[in-house]
Amino acid sequence: MxxxxxxxxxxxxxxxxxxxxxxxxxxxxxxxxxxxxxxxSLDFVGGTKLQLTLDCSIEGNCDQPLTTAEVQAILDEQAIGKSSVQIVDDYTLSVRTPSLDVNQRTALQTTISQEIGAFDPQSISIDTVGPTIGKQLFVSGLLALGASMAGIIIYLTLRFQFDYAFFAILAL
Incomplete structure (x- = not known):
């Protein structure tokens, strides 16, 4: 063809x-x-990520799947700034927030547990990334991007005739 x-x-x-x-x-x-x-991503701006799974061994705790609206309402009640809620599967949620201290995380977990249902303590995952690490990752990513672009440009310049190399580089 x-x-x-x-x-x-x-x-x-x-x-x-x-x-x-x-x-x-x-x-x-x-x-x-x-x-x-x-x-x-959270890795670049810093913040806290909570991943919580409902404890389905408790009767009636997993009768209906989680919704982002009910979790977002709790975050709004807690006056937590820009945050995002993602439902990983029917009974697992991932919450990304600005950096929270231990007391704020505990209060948020408690409120979500009271309003939605008990979470499995074995599956609770809390990750916090500081803005310093986020900035370092961002700078490292830009350096890696620049180095790879330079390598591609050098390869194209050496491998192809000038007019083909020029337009190939322009297409990047």
């Missing part, structure tokens, strides 16, 4: 333009909702 790409150049320009515009629109929407074009 042969695809004549040059013959359908307008189609490919249209598809590429559409994907680029959709990406820019998504980044603009993200900027208005989370004050950043991309959502950095």
């Amino acid at each position: 042969r695809i004549n790409v040059v013959k359908q150049a307008k189609l490919w320009w249209f598809i590429s333009s559409g994907v680029i515009l959709a990406s820019i629109a998504a980044m603009a929407i993200s900027w208005t909702t989370i004050d950043a074009p991309l959502r950095p």
Whole structure:
């Protein structure tokens, strides 16, 4: 099967333009909702992640699956700033918050347990990443990206003729 790409150049320009515009629109929407074009992970911004699983050995504790709305309401009650709630499976939830101290984490866990149900103490996972480590990871990531781009540029420059290498680098 042969695809004549040059013959359908307008189609490919249209598809590429559409994907680029959709990406820019998504980044603009993200900027208005989370004050950043991309959502950095907890590893980069610092914060606390709690992963809790309902204890299904208690009768009636797992009658209905968890919902993000009920957990988000608890976070709003606790006046915890920008946080995200994700349901991992029907009875496990992951909560990402700004950095919480031990008392705040305990209060949050207690409130969630009282409102939603008891959690299995063996499955509770709490991770806290400080902003210093997050900044170091971000800088290391940028350095790794820069080094890999430099390596690719050097390879393309040495491997291809100048005009092909120039446009290959431009496409990066």
